[in-house]
Amino acid sequence: MISASDKLKFYAKNIKEENTIKKDLYDKYDIKRGLRNKNGTGVLVGVTKVGDVYGYRMEDGEKIPEEGELYYRGYALTDMVKDFNDNKRLGFEEIIYLLLFNQLPKACELSDFKEVLTNERILPKKFFEDTILNIPGNNIVNIMMRSVLALYSYDKKADDTDTLNVLSQSLSLISKMPIIAVYSYMVKIHNFEKKSLIIHNPIEDNTIAENILSMLRTDQIYKKEEAELLDLLLIIHAEHGGGNNSAFATHVVSSSGTDTYSAIATGLGSLKGPRHGGASLRVSQMLENIRENIKDLKDEDQIKDYLSKMIDGKVFDKKGLIYGLGHAVYTLSDPRAVLLKEKARELSKIKKREEDFLFIERVEKIGGKLIMEKLKRDYPACANVDLYSGFCYEMLKIPKDLYIPIFAIARTVGWSAHRLEQIEDSKIIRPAYKSLSQKKDYLSLKDR
Structure with missing residues (x-):
């Protein structure tokens, strides 16, 4: 009698043999494997105004190395960070405003925007208990995905892809993501490491970086320099062009007309992968x-x-x-x-x-x-x-369990900006695949 485990091993062996594609076939059919050109550059598949990653220039088909620069809506990341440092201020919220609205906020606009983010932090009633506390998990990114999808059920206009509605949903997710990540971690160590469950509310006037630190620490105390470093980590992870795996995945699913919660959950699933966010x-x-x-x-x-x-x-x-x-x-x-x-x-x-x-x-x-x-x-x-x-x-005494979640907190901004851009295009993203299967005559079950 063959065990169920041995059957699965047999099936898996067959799948591996059947699904392995010889690398020379990519050259034969001129397929850009991994959407990469032979010189390592990415295949051009779209346009974006959100971010630009610069690392080389092309001359006569040759890739010429250059000092790198990252641009958010046309502004050099290094220039913005220098200004934040020179003026001793935390800048992540300003970056959120810039990436979403394509303009630098004035002081009064930034103040109003921070108030909007503060108001959007509040989780729905019983959401923490029902979605996070009562269903603990070992992987925080998975819990974040589940939580994002659960928020769909609390939204009366969840499937509305009008720009105003998608913006509202995006701001809600950007604001709630830090709370969901930290609370999920606290529940994880309570359930799996038998530590006391300590849940701090976010402090109203704190920035996102400050609140992450205060919610993670029992005494809620942190140094100014620590908040500055975490703020920088959030800023530099917020966006990285439309071609990175999670941003492209967000573009692809958004082009189908799906809802915001499904699109952001897709980004999280991509980022979790060890070849991307890990x-x-x-x-x-x-x-x-x-x-x-x-x-x-x-x-x-x-x-x-x-x-x-x-x-x-x-x-x-x-x-x-x-x-x-x-x-x-x-x-x-x-x-x-x-x-x-x-x-x-x-x-x-x-x-x-x-x-x-x-x-x-x-x-x-x-x-x-x-x-x-x-x-x-x-x-x-x-x-x-x-x-x-x-x-x-x-x-910063941030546990390894939160490395990718903090990346995700920041990158939710970039995903949201790319989604808002994609929903203005009515064309679904639908590339082609070369089929290698050979035509066969079907055999009835009794003849096989």
Whole structure:
């Protein structure tokens, strides 16, 4: 008698054999695998006014490396962050306004907008108990997806895709997402780690970054520098063009005419994937692995030797990758990593974590050069945003369970902006697939 488990293994083996497609077929039929051109650039599939990722220029079909820049509605991210730092203010709410409305708010407009966000934070009556507390889960992003879909049931105009209604829904989700994420985490550790359940209400005059910190901490106390770092993390993760996996997924499902809750849940599902939003966790695991396997974290030769083995696929996960280095678009630098690195340097001094910061900096320098040498590139692989983000979360005492959820809190803004853009286009996104199946004559059950 074949067990159910063995049957499933047999089915899975057949599926794997039948579904494996030879890579040379992509060249044969001129298919852009992963929607990528042969030079690594993305296939042009749409236009957007929301964000622009700049990392190189093209000359005569050649990809010329450039210092990276990220633009939100045409404004350079680095310029905006410099202004926030110079004027000692938290800027995430201003970024939300800019990405949604395509203009920088005046002081009075920003004040009114913050009031709107504050009012939208309130969860429906019994929502916390029914959706989060009574159905705990191990993965916070999954609970966020479930919660977003549950909010559909509380909306009398859930399926209305009029711009005004979608904007209202977007503001509601942007405001509620931090509450849902933190509460879901608190319930998780209460149920699975037997810790006391502590639920703090958001403080009315706090920014989103400040409220995340205050709701996470038993005493609700945080330093100004901590709020500034988390605010920066939210700002740099808010948007990254229309072609990244979760933004594109949001565009695709929005083009079908579906509701806002389904579209944002789609973005969350995409972001959860380890090839997209989970990279910062992989970097943290990699850095811990390096610490465990070399004797002196200050010895650059030891670091180089271990990273060389990593590229050769001999250590860590044996995939031949140094996580946190290199990017699909950025070449010489990732502006998000540059901004985050400097803020991390500042806080590492306050938190007495300078040695940890310098260790990551050595990995960046040595690893970038090794990738250039071993893969025969013309320039060192630059640090991407994930190299320093995990370290920043550590210094803020934010648990690993919330790394991707905080990314999602920020990126809900970008998804919302892209959805508002997509619903103005009545054309459904419907690319083609080349069928490789051969025509066969059907056999009746008794003849097989």
